[in-house]
Amino acid sequence: VPGVAEARVLLTAEKPSRRIVAIASGKGGVGKSTVAANIAVALARMGRKVGLVDADIYGPSQPRLFDAHDRPDAKDKIMFPVPTRWGVPILSMGQLIEPGKAIAWRGPMAAGALSQLVDAHWGDTELLILDLPPGTGDVQLTMIQKHRPVGAIIVSTPQDLALIDATRAIDLFFKADIPIIGLIENMSGYACPHCGEISDPFGQGGAETEAQALGLPFLGRIPLARAIRTASDAGTPPAFGDDADAQPFHAIARALDA
Ligand code: ADP
Numbered sequence: 244v245p246g247v248a249e250a251r252v253l254l255t256a257e258k259p260s261r262r263i264v265a266i267a268s269g270k271g272g273v274g275k276s277t278v279a280a281n282i283a284v285a286l287a288r289m290g291r292k293v294g295l296v297d298a299d300i301y302g303p304s305q306p307r308l309f310d311a312h313d314r315p316d317a318k319d320k321i322m323f324p325v326p327t328r329w330g331v332p333i334l335s336m337g338q339l340i341e342p343g344k345a346i347a348w349r350g351p352m353a354a355g356a357l358s359q360l361v362d363a364h365w366g367d368t369e370l371l372i373l374d375l376p377p378g379t380g381d382v383q384l385t386m387i388q389k390h391r392p393v394g395a396i397i398v399s400t401p402q403d404l405a406l407i408d409a410t411r412a413i414d415l416f417f418k419a420d421i422p423i424i425g426l427i428e429n430m431s432g433y434a435c436p437h438c439g440e441i442s443d444p445f446g447q448g449g450a451e452t453e454a455q456a457l458g459l460p461f462l463g464r465i466p467l468a469r470a471i472r473t474a475s476d477a478g479t480p481p482a483f484g485d486d487a488d489a490q491p492f493h494a495i496a497r498a499l500d501a
Pocket residue numbers: 268270271272273274275276277278304377429430465466467468469471472473475476
């Protein structure tokens with residue numbers, strides 16, 4: 244299985260054209276969107292031209308994470324990504340629908356609408372982070388078959404159930420012949436907001452063990468930290484800063500772009 248080494252080559256190739264990296268998870272609530280946003284911000288801080296497409300039709304959270312709710316401009320029906328203060332332009336279904344309205348599209352329609360976000364005016368963007376909906380349904384499969392990401396990053400929590408789901412997500416990419424760049428364990432241990440000590444209410448290392456068993460690269464772990472949630476809720480991605488909560492994201496970005 245091609246791993247992170249290959250992804251590095253892809254990211255640092257001389258003549259950049261738009262490359263897509265998919266961020267996936269087996270189920271919702273594992274922090275996939277948070278991780279996608281902060282990896283994008285961390286890579287942008289390293290000088291990469293990174294854009295992000297929020298393809299999570301069921302719960303588009305990137306407009307909130309980036310504090311970028313404006314409707315994108317368009318010319319001849321092709322959209323322009325919405326710039327953000329964090330150096331990462333984004334496009335999200337959440338910018339196109341009215342807040343609070345449910346989206347009840349069937350698979351093909353959803354995939355069609357999402358494709359317009361990918362086929363937008365991304366200009367000189369080198370790397371497009373594609374935040375996929377959680378799970379392994381039709382929309383996910385159509386998106387990866389149509390847009391052929393150069394690789395996929397799987398986000399999981401340490402719990403077994405999340406891992407069983409994560410294995411399904413991995414399988415989806417295997418079947419579509421998309422290399423897995425690696426696994427990230429999120430909510431891995433609890434970071435005490437007072438002393439910074441990491442404790443492990445759910446156990447730790449499940450994703451790393453799973454990565455080893457599957458022969459896939461392990462990209463790193465991100466602790467459950469109150470500051471990550473509060474900064475995210477406030478629309479200020481923690482990876483934009485330099486404090487302790489930003490470090491795990493920076494380490495993963497460095498691993499991807501070494
Ligand atoms: P998903 O995209 O997998 O559904 P989200 O990224 O929306 O998950 O995260 C779900 C919730 O968990 C959000 O409230 C988010 O702020 C919070 N969260 C995600 N990762 C962390 C973390 N490492 N520490 C603290 N809170 C987190």
